[in-house]
Amino acid sequence: MSLFLLFVSAVLVNNFVLARFLGICPFFGVSKKVETAIGMGLAVTFVMAVAGIITWIIQYAVLDRLGVGYLQTIVFILVIAALVQFVEMVIEKVSPDLYQSLGIFLPLITTNCAILGAAIINIQSGFSFVQMLVFTIGSALGFTLALVLFSGIRERIELSDIPFYFRGLPVAFITAGILALAFMGFSGLVK
Amino acid sequence: MMIYAVMTLSVTGFLAGLGLMYASKKFHVEKDERIAEVNSMLPAANCGGCGYPGCMALAEAIVKGKAPVNACPVCSKEETKMIAAYLGLSVSASVRRIARVRCNGGCENGIEKYNYYGPRDCHSVVMLGGGNKVCTYACVGEGSCVKSCAFGAMRMGKDKIPVIAPEKCTACGACVKACPRDLITLLPEDKPIVVVCRSKDKGPDVKKACKVGCIGCKMCEKKCPVGAIDVDSFLAVIDPSVCTVCGICVEVCPTHAICDLKKTKI
Numbered sequence: 354m355s356l357f358l359l360f361v362s363a364v365l366v367n368n369f370v371l372a373r374f375l376g377i378c379p380f381f382g383v384s385k386k387v388e389t390a391i392g393m394g395l396a397v398t399f400v401m402a403v404a405g406i407i408t409w410i411i412q413y414a415v416l417d418r419l420g421v422g423y424l425q426t427i428v429f430i431l432v433i434a435a436l437v438q439f440v441e442m443v444i445e446k447v448s449p450d451l452y453q454s455l456g457i458f459l460p461l462i463t464t465n466c467a468i469l470g471a472a473i474i475n476i477q478s479g480f481s482f483v484q485m486l487v488f489t490i491g492s493a494l495g496f497t498l499a500l501v502l503f504s505g506i507r508e509r510i511e512l513s514d515i516p517f518y519f520r521g522l523p524v525a526f527i528t529a530g531i532l533a534l535a536f537m538g539f540s541g542l543v544k
Numbered sequence: 545m546m547i548y549a550v551m552t553l554s555v556t557g558f559l560a561g562l563g564l565m566y567a568s569k570k571f572h573v574e575k576d577e578r579i580a581e582v583n584s585m586l587p588a589a590n591c592g593g594c595g596y597p598g599c600m601a602l603a604e605a606i607v608k609g610k611a612p613v614n615a616c617p618v619c620s621k622e623e624t625k626m627i628a629a630y631l632g633l634s635v636s637a638s639v640r641r642i643a644r645v646r647c648n649g650g651c652e653n654g655i656e657k658y659n660y661y662g663p664r665d666c667h668s669v670v671m672l673g674g675g676n677k678v679c680t681y682a683c684v685g686e687g688s689c690v691k692s693c694a695f696g697a698m699r700m701g702k703d704k705i706p707v708i709a710p711e712k713c714t715a716c717g718a719c720v721k722a723c724p725r726d727l728i729t730l731l732p733e734d735k736p737i738v739v740v741c742r743s744k745d746k747g748p749d750v751k752k753a754c755k756v757g758c759i760g761c762k763m764c765e766k767k768c769p770v771g772a773i774d775v776d777s778f779l780a781v782i783d784p785s786v787c788t789v790c791g792i793c794v795e796v797c798p799t800h801a802i803c804d805l806k807k808t809k810i
Binding site: 421428442 | 545548549552553556557560561563564567568571572573597598600662663664665668
């Protein structure tokens, strides 16, 4: 599979949120405004890319050599948690506004299954280092894309006249379902 | 084999911890402890009435001396005093302000131009042919201000003009920003005589559009004993710093556009 196809597949066809249904928590939590959605997307992109690189190296350089592959999940989580702490510190220093608007969802990237999912899919698919890079960055961009698209839609929904019992999250869930249906149109584009 | 597992985990953990230790020193953010303390004394309404994005930001500004201690419009006098005492500052006395709606052209008084069926939001109505009333300054009555009020001090009155509960109003200014027609003003509580109209149209035009609009006849301007009223482009404006609340203007106004809001509820 060429790298370009791998990238398209990660962004659109196997979109983390809308096709694999990973990382739903921030997808609903931080998608009220486009600005915060972009900030969250960038934070996730950074964590995902760095976590992908480090976990890939750890898997092949440490876990496989020592024959302790069963530690994969716990070691990966450890690495991701440390990385998220690091990103949190950097964001607090660089952009306090973004730090406040991301709020609780920033530490929650730690338990964002999209990140662990990406790291594990990298290993399971037996990607080479370059393939792994393309795949993780692609999936992170796909996550950002889904988040930004959804927040744009939600900003419009805020202004429309919605039946009382559908206001807020219910209509957001329905919208997300329709958005996922729309993304199903990409399936079959890349095998 | 078990030793490998233990070592892998502890070494990874140790390295991550070391990295974080270095990062926490490198990216250390200096925080004034007083900010959190002042923040806990603020009402935590995050209404933005002070002009800062949330109570935390105001607490920071107060501690740094960028904002006065009484910058929070929601705090009661006692709360302001507590903050001042904590920081060792003195408070200057300020008169409580409350929001006043300056239009009385509801369904009964104002004449409607068309029936509006759209998103229930004032801004949408205003965009559609200059609003649903003949008067282009009038309240359109969709209650964007009511929705913006975080303190439950506003409700929509019977004739589709918002009503403010003075005891609940904190003068945070959210409704002032929410009104597309700029009809709500923060005025001193002890000066309840208000021109309840914002129309700058000429007298005959106002009369065609509304029963209670200011027609710019200058009766109030002539009769005011202290010269607090000024009629500018067919609209009377009361200067609250000069007004003595004598009530003469309320009596002479032929269209009842000037009201004493302590006595009459609009």
